[in-house]
Structures are given as structure tokens and as C-alpha cells.
Amino acid sequence: MYDKQAHENVCRAALKSMEMRMPVRLGGRPYETDDPFIFVSVRCSEPVLEALQLLCPLKWDRLVDVTMGIGAGFSNMGEVCGVVSGAVIAIGLDLSSRYRDTVLLRYHTIKFTQKFMRDCIKEFGGVRCRDLIGNDISGTLIPGDEAYASHLKNAAQARAEGKESVCLKLTRWAIMYPLPSEQEELYPPLL
Numbered sequence: 001m002y003d004k005q006a007h008e009n010v011c012r013a014a015l016k017s018m019e020m021r022m023p024v025r026l027g028g029r030p031y032e033t034d035d036p037f038i039f040v041s042v043r044c045s046e047p048v049l050e051a052l053q054l055l056c057p058l059k060w061d062r063l064v065d066v067t068m069g070i071g072a073g074f075s076n077m078g079e080v081c082g083v084v085s086g087a088v089i090a091i092g093l094d095l096s097s098r099y100r101d102t103v104l105l106r107y108h109t110i111k112f113t114q115k116f117m118r119d120c121i122k123e124f125g126g127v128r129c130r131d132l133i134g135n136d137i138s139g140t141l142i143p144g145d146e147a148y149a150s151h152l153k154n155a156a157q158a159r160a161e162g163k164e165s166v167c168l169k170l171t172r173w174a175i176m177y178p179l180p181s182e183q184e185e186l187y188p189p190l191l
Contacts, residue, residue, distance in 0.1 A: 002182040003055075010054050011175040014047035015168060044167055045071040045086030051175045052090035055182075058097035063089070073129030076140045076148070081129045083167070084120060087174040088113050094179040112180045119177070124170055132166050 049064050067089060069075050071082035092109050099105040120127055130136050135154075139145030155165045164172070 002178040010051035014051040045082035048086035078130030
């Protein structure tokens with residue numbers, strides 16, 4: 001059964017942790033924005049996986065670490081959003097605690113992932129990182145990349161105006177989305 005309060009609690013913690021995990025700036029002189037620099041950023045998939053693991057029956061160790069490459073559209077390449085990728089992984093893990101039969105697990109994982117993706121596209125208009133944020137941030141490892149600096153500036157401006165960036169909105173939405181095990185009408189308990 002879906003526990004909205006549990007989702008809200010883990011969502012609040014995840015969003016707070018995102019605020020505390022700023023990108024690491026490599027190179028350049030501190031606080032001089034005209035210097036070349038490289039950002040190694042936090043992946044958007046991290047807070048989603050960390051939050052949803054608390055709600056899944058199956059626990060995992062170091063999953064956030066080994067899936068680091070999926071964030072920001074596969075390592076800042078702007079492809080499928082890391083939040084979406086993290087949620088899809090959580091869907092599979094949630095269902096794998098319920099189904100031992102590989103065929104049933106595949107069927108239900110595909111079915112629920114398609115439902116999640118359709119709902120995400122309906123809510124946000126797409127699932128590609130660069131389309132969602134309106135920027136190509138693939139140059140984060142290129143010193144002084146203007147697109148990534150612009151992305152950070154836009155996110156900071158949204159925070160200053162008391163608004164949530166699309167990344168935060170999508171993170172909140174994905175964490176609040178019911179896991180398959182919380183939707184008994186779609187996935188009845190096994191006998």
C-alpha cells in the first residue's frame with residue numbers, strides 16, 4: 001500500500017541532501033569565475049536511489065556508487081535523465097523482491113517502467129536531460145564550459161527566486177511516484 005507520508009519524508013531528506021552536495025570545482029582560482037574550471041557534479045540519480053531504497057523491500061549495497069554514470073543523462077551527456085534512470089532501477093529492484101520467476105519479473109518491470117515513463121512524459125514533456133533543462137551540459141569536464149556554468153547559474157537563480165528547478169521538480173515527482181509494490185491493484189500479492 002502506498003504510504004504518502006513515507007515518500008514525503010524520504011523526498012524531503014533527498015532534496016535537502018541535494019542542496020548540501022554542490023559540484024566540486026577542479027582547477028582555476030577559487031571564486032574567480034573567469035578562470036577555466038571543471039565541475040565534477042553530483043548525479044541526480046543519487047538522491048532518487050538513496051530515497052527509494054528506503055521504501056523497497058530489497059536492499060542494496062553501493063548501488064548509488066556503481067550507478068554513478070547514469071546521472072545527468074549518462075554522465076552529463078544529456079540523454080535519459082538520471083532521475084528517470086534511477087527511478088527505473090528502483091522499479092526493477094522493487095519488483096525483484098516480489099517475483100522470482102524471470103519471465104514474470106521482466107514482464108512486470110517492462111509494464112511498470114512503461115507506465116512510469118508515460119506518466120513522466122505527460123508531466124514533464126520528455127525524459128531527455130538536455131531537453132528538460134534546456135542546456136547541453138556534456139562539457140562539464142572541459143575547462144570553463146559555458147553551458148554547464150549557465151545551467152548552474154539558472155539553478156541558483158531559481159533557488160534565489162524561491163522556485164524549484166526542473167531537476168528538483170522531477171526528483172520530487174519521481175520519489176513521490178508509487179513503487180510497484182505500493183500499487184496492489186496493478187500487482188496483486190503473490191500467493
